[in-house]
Amino acid sequence: xxxxxxxxxxxxxxxxxxxxxxxxxxxxxxxxxxxxxxxxxxxxxxxxxxxxxxxxxxxxxxxxxxxxxxxxxxxxxxxxxxxxxxxxxxxxxxxxxxxxxxxxxxxxxxxxxxxxxxxxxxxxxxxxxxxxxxxxxxxxxxxxxxxxxxxxxxxxxxxxxxxxxxxxxxxxxxxxxxxxxxxxxxxxxxxxxxxxxxxxxxxxxxxxxxxxxx
Amino acid sequence: xxxxxxxxxxxxxxxxxxxxxxxxxxxxxxxxxxxxxxxxxxxxxxxxxxxxxxxxxxxxxxxxxxxxxxxxxxxxxxxxxxxxxxxxxxxxxxxxxxxxxxxxxxxxxxxxxxxxxxxxxxxxxxxxxxxxxxxxxxxxxxxxxxxxxxxxxxxxxxxxxxxxxxxxxxxxxxxxxxxxxxxxxxxxxxxxxxxxxxxxxxxxxxxxxxxxxxxxxxxxxxxxxxxxxxxxxxxxxxxxxx
Ligand SMILES: Nc1ncnc2c1ncn2[C@@H]1O[C@H](COP(=O)(O)OP(=O)(O)O)[C@@H](O)[C@H]1O
Ligand SMILES: [Mg+2]
Numbered sequence: 001x002x003x004x005x006x007x008x009x010x011x012x013x014x015x016x017x018x019x020x021x022x023x024x025x026x027x028x029x030x031x032x033x034x035x036x037x038x039x040x041x042x043x044x045x046x047x048x049x050x051x052x053x054x055x056x057x058x059x060x061x062x063x064x065x066x067x068x069x070x071x072x073x074x075x076x077x078x079x080x081x082x083x084x085x086x087x088x089x090x091x092x093x094x095x096x097x098x099x100x101x102x103x104x105x106x107x108x109x110x111x112x113x114x115x116x117x118x119x120x121x122x123x124x125x126x127x128x129x130x131x132x133x134x135x136x137x138x139x140x141x142x143x144x145x146x147x148x149x150x151x152x153x154x155x156x157x158x159x160x161x162x163x164x165x166x167x168x169x170x171x172x173x174x175x176x177x178x179x180x181x182x183x184x185x186x187x188x189x190x191x192x193x194x195x196x197x198x199x200x201x202x203x204x205x206x207x208x209x210x211x212x213x214x
Numbered sequence: 215x216x217x218x219x220x221x222x223x224x225x226x227x228x229x230x231x232x233x234x235x236x237x238x239x240x241x242x243x244x245x246x247x248x249x250x251x252x253x254x255x256x257x258x259x260x261x262x263x264x265x266x267x268x269x270x271x272x273x274x275x276x277x278x279x280x281x282x283x284x285x286x287x288x289x290x291x292x293x294x295x296x297x298x299x300x301x302x303x304x305x306x307x308x309x310x311x312x313x314x315x316x317x318x319x320x321x322x323x324x325x326x327x328x329x330x331x332x333x334x335x336x337x338x339x340x341x342x343x344x345x346x347x348x349x350x351x352x353x354x355x356x357x358x359x360x361x362x363x364x365x366x367x368x369x370x371x372x373x374x375x376x377x378x379x380x381x382x383x384x385x386x387x388x389x390x391x392x393x394x395x396x397x398x399x400x401x402x403x404x405x406x407x408x409x410x411x412x413x414x415x416x417x418x419x420x421x422x423x424x425x426x427x428x429x430x431x432x433x434x435x436x437x438x439x440x441x442x443x444x445x446x447x448x449x450x451x452x453x454x455x456x
Binding site: 113116119120 | 264266288289292293295296297299301303304305306307316317320321362365366369
């Protein structure tokens with residue numbers, strides 16, 4: 001075993017792992033919050049708002065995530081908007097996640113039988129009350145599995161941030177192998193394992209949550 | 215004063231004219247039963263009364279409030295009108311008790327304890343006091359529909375609408391729901407009941423309406439219509455269902 005492996009792995013874990021977790025976690029929060037807001041807006045069935053949200057979702061899901069990240073980091077500065085590496089990665093990944101989150105929330109809301117909101121309305125509850133006390137509590141359960149797969153995608157896609165210079169797991173590995181190319185294989189295998197260790201608990205948590213809410 | 219007065223109500227869904235000039239008056243304490251083939255517009259009539267459906271023409275006055283008056287808020291109308299659906303539409307994530315207390319708390323602003331007290335009294339009234347903590351999935355169809363009736367009553371409505379409340383139930387358990395409806399009628403609750411239960415319409419109804427193709431074909435005293443229908447379409451319908 002190459003003696004440089006352990007110090008290199010140490011740096012990957014100490015410096016790279018927190019960054020990967022920070023980028024992923026912040027993006028997940030934006031994906032959930034943005035998805036909830038825009039998904040509920042879709043439930044208003046207002047044609048003008050629908051058009052705006054549909055355009056947002058389709059555009060963000062239609063372009064490669066890496067191009068979006070380059071756009072935020074290299075493109076926006078030309079418009080006078082400068083963001084450092086990590087915020088750029090979070091903005092791109094968060095906006096992309098929110099687009100996917102919107103579809104998850106919308107799908108779950110529309111899967112709740114119309115008789116439910118009708119019964120709420122007939123009792124005198126307002127639109128927002130029907131949404132928060134009747135529709136969302138039921139829809140939330142159906143959102144969990146797709147949101148968990150979205151979280152897994154977000155963790156995986158966070159590695160794209162290495163390409164705009166974010167010092168995440170992958171980027172630290174790339175820096176470490178600059179002086180010693182034989183480290184490629186052991187370090188890559190190591191971070192594959194780390195990505196798995198992050199994602200596996202998400203799957204488990206998803207199954208637990210789903211069971212508890214049924 | 216008339217509790218529900220519909221005059222010349224028209225409603226179309228796209229090019230499908232569902233209600234064509236419907237006029238109907240229901241006085242306090244009356245039990246108005248609406249019968250007729252499926253697709254004749256019975257549910258739509260009920261849904262115009264609490265604005266679940268907006269009307270295209272004519273007028274509906276509920277307890278003095280006009281459904282076409284933009285100053286009348288949905289909540290003002292719906293507090294006066296209780297509705298019971300064919301599919302119960304109980305909220306599956308809430309217990310029977312929570313189903314009944316939800317609207318009193320959120321709409322009438324009752325404190326939790328007050329709302330629960332009223333709810334328990336209503337659940338007892340429909341014979342389900344001991345099921346208060348059960349979830350809808352743990353209840354039989356007949357029990358769920360009785361909870362749904364208690365839920366509607368908890369808003370202390372002036373008029374109760376029943377849209378085929380027993381149609382989704384097995385024949386042997388329709389009786390427990392019809393029994394609750396009979397009790398309400400005996401207490402002079404104003405009710406508009408869309409039903410296929412001809413026995414109920416005949417014995418409990420004070421007024422009978424036969425609808426077909428979006429119009430009221432015949433209306434009057436239940437006994438008179440069952441024994442001596444005037445219109446050909448009424449005769450044909452009754453001969454099929456009786
Ligand atoms: N929301 C709706 N959109 C379009 N068509 C509807 C809607 N509700 C009812 N209809 C149509 O109106 C007609 C009458 O329906 P309904 O009032 O439910 O009849 P009934 O209760 O007598 O069976 C039917 O042709 C039905 O397809
Ligand atoms: Mg119907």
